[in-house]
Amino acid sequence: MKVDGARLREDVEANAEFGALDGEGNGRTVLTGTEPNRAAREQLVDRFEDAGLDVRVDAVGNVAGRWTPPSADPDAAPVAAGSHLDSVPAGGIFDGPLGVYAALEAVRAMQDADLAPDRPVEVVSFTEEEGQRFADGLLGSSVAVGERSVADALALEDDEGTALASALESIGFRGEGRLDASEWDAWLELHVEQSERLERAGVPVGVVTTITGITHCDVTVRGKANHAGATPMDERRDALVAASEFVTAVERAANEVDSETAVGTVGSLDVRPNATNVVPGRVEMGVDVRDVDYDAMNEIVDRAADALARLEDERGVETHLEREFDLRPTAMSERVREAATAAAESAGIETLALHSGAAHDTMHVANVTDAGLLFAPSEDGISHNPAEWTDWDDCATATRVLAGALADLAGA
Amino acid sequence: MKVDGARLREDVEANAEFGALDGEGNGRTVLTGTEPNRAAREQLVDRFEDAGLDVRVDAVGNVAGRWTPPSADPDAAPVAAGSHLDSVPAGGIFDGPLGVYAALEAVRAMQDADLAPDRPVEVVSFTEEEGQRFADGLLGSSVAVGERSVADALALEDDEGTALASALESIGFRGEGRLDASEWDAWLELHVEQSERLERAGVPVGVVTTITGITHCDVTVRGKANHAGATPMDERRDALVAASEFVTAVERAANEVDSETAVGTVGSLDVRPNATNVVPGRVEMGVDVRDVDYDAMNEIVDRAADALARLEDERGVETHLEREFDLRPTAMSERVREAATAAAESAGIETLALHSGAAHDTMHVANVTDAGLLFAPSEDGISHNPAEWTDWDDCATATRVLAGALADLAGA
Numbered sequence: 001m002k003v004d005g006a007r008l009r010e011d012v013e014a015n016a017e018f019g020a021l022d023g024e025g026n027g028r029t030v031l032t033g034t035e036p037n038r039a040a041r042e043q044l045v046d047r048f049e050d051a052g053l054d055v056r057v058d059a060v061g062n063v064a065g066r067w068t069p070p071s072a073d074p075d076a077a078p079v080a081a082g083s084h085l086d087s088v089p090a091g092g093i094f095d096g097p098l099g100v101y102a103a104l105e106a107v108r109a110m111q112d113a114d115l116a117p118d119r120p121v122e123v124v125s126f127t128e129e130e131g132q133r134f135a136d137g138l139l140g141s142s143v144a145v146g147e148r149s150v151a152d153a154l155a156l157e158d159d160e161g162t163a164l165a166s167a168l169e170s171i172g173f174r175g176e177g178r179l180d181a182s183e184w185d186a187w188l189e190l191h192v193e194q195s196e197r198l199e200r201a202g203v204p205v206g207v208v209t210t211i212t213g214i215t216h217c218d219v220t221v222r223g224k225a226n227h228a229g230a231t232p233m234d235e236r237r238d239a240l241v242a243a244s245e246f247v248t249a250v251e252r253a254a255n256e257v258d259s260e261t262a263v264g265t266v267g268s269l270d271v272r273p274n275a276t277n278v279v280p281g282r283v284e285m286g287v288d289v290r291d292v293d294y295d296a297m298n299e300i301v302d303r304a305a306d307a308l309a310r311l312e313d314e315r316g317v318e319t320h321l322e323r324e325f326d327l328r329p330t331a332m333s334e335r336v337r338e339a340a341t342a343a344a345e346s347a348g349i350e351t352l353a354l355h356s357g358a359a360h361d362t363m364h365v366a367n368v369t370d371a372g373l374l375f376a377p378s379e380d381g382i383s384h385n386p387a388e389w390t391d392w393d394d395c396a397t398a399t400r401v402l403a404g405a406l407a408d409l410a411g412a
Numbered sequence: 413m414k415v416d417g418a419r420l421r422e423d424v425e426a427n428a429e430f431g432a433l434d435g436e437g438n439g440r441t442v443l444t445g446t447e448p449n450r451a452a453r454e455q456l457v458d459r460f461e462d463a464g465l466d467v468r469v470d471a472v473g474n475v476a477g478r479w480t481p482p483s484a485d486p487d488a489a490p491v492a493a494g495s496h497l498d499s500v501p502a503g504g505i506f507d508g509p510l511g512v513y514a515a516l517e518a519v520r521a522m523q524d525a526d527l528a529p530d531r532p533v534e535v536v537s538f539t540e541e542e543g544q545r546f547a548d549g550l551l552g553s554s555v556a557v558g559e560r561s562v563a564d565a566l567a568l569e570d571d572e573g574t575a576l577a578s579a580l581e582s583i584g585f586r587g588e589g590r591l592d593a594s595e596w597d598a599w600l601e602l603h604v605e606q607s608e609r610l611e612r613a614g615v616p617v618g619v620v621t622t623i624t625g626i627t628h629c630d631v632t633v634r635g636k637a638n639h640a641g642a643t644p645m646d647e648r649r650d651a652l653v654a655a656s657e658f659v660t661a662v663e664r665a666a667n668e669v670d671s672e673t674a675v676g677t678v679g680s681l682d683v684r685p686n687a688t689n690v691v692p693g694r695v696e697m698g699v700d701v702r703d704v705d706y707d708a709m710n711e712i713v714d715r716a717a718d719a720l721a722r723l724e725d726e727r728g729v730e731t732h733l734e735r736e737f738d739l740r741p742t743a744m745s746e747r748v749r750e751a752a753t754a755a756a757e758s759a760g761i762e763t764l765a766l767h768s769g770a771a772h773d774t775m776h777v778a779n780v781t782d783a784g785l786l787f788a789p790s791e792d793g794i795s796h797n798p799a800e801w802t803d804w805d806d807c808a809t810a811t812r813v814l815a816g817a818l819a820d821l822a823g824a
Contacts, residue, residue, distance in 0.1 A: 194642030230606030244656035276698030286688030
């Protein structure tokens with residue numbers, strides 16, 4: 001089966017125009033419900049229709065295109081594949097779109113090769129994987145697996161109080177019903193690795209064994225805002241100095257915990273009132289903790305909480321930690337991994353088994369059906385950044401493995 | 413001479429309405445060239461006119477009201493007093509306005525007492541003392557003492573690229589000429605203390621000996637933005653962890669330097685891209701260093717720079733420190749201090765000699781004429797905060813000292 005790398009590249013490059021940043025490499029900002037998001041979604045629907053797929057948009061904006069060849073039982077559980085089209089602010093052009101368009105390209109390759117699968121094949125783009133506007137991430141897939149209700153999702157609000165429902169409405173992508181991932185026979189996502197393991201090993205495709213668990217904590221430190229000149233050092237309750245000790249404590253906990261794969265990050269930090277001549281009165285932070293070992297994640301969160309307790313004692317600040325998002329590590333399906341490995345072998349493509357340090361919609365899907373995840377190499381491991389890059393040849397190679405695995409799973 | 417505390421309170425309370433925050437104590441936000449700033453300025457001009465003062469607005473928006481009684485030589489160098497009407501974001505209602513309206517009340521008290529000073533008395537409100545929109549602070553007084561040209565000041569731009577000239581124009585307060593502080597025979601400012609020394613001593617008025625020196629540094633830390641899940645701990649160049657070590661280093665330097673009055677603050681800190689799931693790539697900070705001992709200030713800045721050099725070595729980040737604002741400590745005039753102390757003594761009011769840890773326009777004025785600074789107590793030392801408070805009785809008491817000193821300096 002032959003994948004058309006040029007066609008895939010055209011799709012991804014055209015998608016990269018939506019929300020493109022001026023002068024910052026290949027950067028783009030595509031948040032849910034914005035104009036660039038509308039444009040990206042509309043292009044996808046066009047491409048689905050060009051390939052003869054039946055398009056469906058569900059109530060939370062998940063977009064699916066289904067190919068039901070004459071060979072397939074239209075009532076058979078489909079094999080599904082895809083990823084997401086949204087990005088972080090100033091993110092890259094491959095993170096998400098590659099997986100969506102590679103899945104579409106896999107279907108087109110099966111069509112071009114006149115394959116006759118037993119099952120329909122569905123290409124999916126989930127809403128708000130990155131969680132930059134309405135939720136913490138994996139929003140669309142959380143609804144598709146029934147973890148979050150449609151109503152709860154639609155009621156989510158951004159910082160300005162706009163609900164997901166009206167944001168989707170405004171871009172014409174508030175559909176009906178609910179895409180139900182439990183109805184899929186199997187699921188496979190292709191994504192960029194976002195680390196350097198494939199690049200260092202010189203291997204073009206990764207087959208993921210386990211997806212990291214992920215915890216997000218909201219942390220608040222309250223001190224006392226006061227005049228930076230008139231407040232003696234020993235009378236301060238400086239929220240930023242306390243928060244700074246917390247930031248280094250999170251790093252130390254991730255370094256010291258007994259797991260080489262564990263990571264801990266304070267990614268966001270906002271100071272109030274944030275003026276040079278005012279002692280900071282309040283700091284809010286967003287903490288990200290991940291590992292394939294859930295005990296190690298808990299240990300890092302515990303140490304972070306301990307650090308806050310110590311800061312309350314030592315610095316007279318008030319602190320609050322809320323573990324508001326928590327996903328345990330997720331093992332990938334043996335059957336789907338074997339399909340991917342076999343497809344790669346038969347195409348003479350080398351693969352590497354590795355874990356995913358990033359969260360993916362596949363974490364959710366794995367709870368309701370057999371799911372797998374493939375990686376394409378990321379140059380220098382960079383992602384969530386305009387410098388994110390994957391060679392077009394690597395994109396095509398990984399798509400060949402994806403197409404082969406999907407064909408196998410679909411009984412072609 | 414009798415000061416009318418109720419009249420003073422009415423003025424300050426009316427001024428507090430401009431830019432008032434909903435539901436946050438007595439907070440207000442009055443930035444230069446905004447609608448609240450226009451309203452505050454217009455009220456001041458009205459009150460000046462009510463008191464029969466000749467009003468003048470100079471090219472950078474400094475507002476002066478001059479009382480030239482029949483007893484005074486209109487060509488004699490006036491005695492001047494005042495402060496500022498702008499605030500920090502969510503600042504208090506006394507910081508600035510008390511000094512402006514106390515000076516006006518002092519003139520009204522002299523008028524009511526039929527005093528016959530030899531010199532005119534000028535009440536002044538300087539533009540942008542707080543430095544929140546166009547400059548680092550003390551903007552209007554920097555022009556009034558000739559340290560900054562009118563043209564340079566008018567060309568200053570805010571973050572949105574709006575020039576001071578057009579901001580003043582838009583509120584009708586771009587006047588003509590330049591208020592020249594060197595033409596004043598003496599200057600006296602009343603301000604809230606912003607510390608707890610008066611409150612603790614149970615003394616209602618402070619007579620300042622020296623105003624702290626003040627340095628502002630802009631600090632940038634550049635690391636590498638990357639995926640918070642897919643980037644192993646040992647491959648990170650996290651700008652926020654490095655910046656956090658810098659924040660604690662500044663605190664340590666201020667604590668350890670050989671001066672009990674020295675303070676060092678990282679008041680502002682901005683993270684990019686500031687998303688929970690992205691390793692921070694860049695942090696910008698605003699650092700404030702102050703002391704009455706200039707050597708101690710330099711020592712703190714040197715240690716801050718050393719900390720950055722160490723972070724470059726240890727964490728692979730790039731750093732930049734620019735000392736973009738620097739004022740040395742300023743001694744107050746013996747003659748003006750004595751006038752204040754004598755006025756207090758003759759009214760049976762106790763005073764405390766102390767230094768000012770906050771910068772004030774008086775720092776500039778002291779470079780061109782005899783200048784003094786009085787403090788009224790700040791409850792719990794809080795300022796730059798909606799909880800800032802000075803009892804109305806204390807306001808009136810300090811204004812009595814101000815009025816007595818001005819009358820003495822004006823030869824009444």
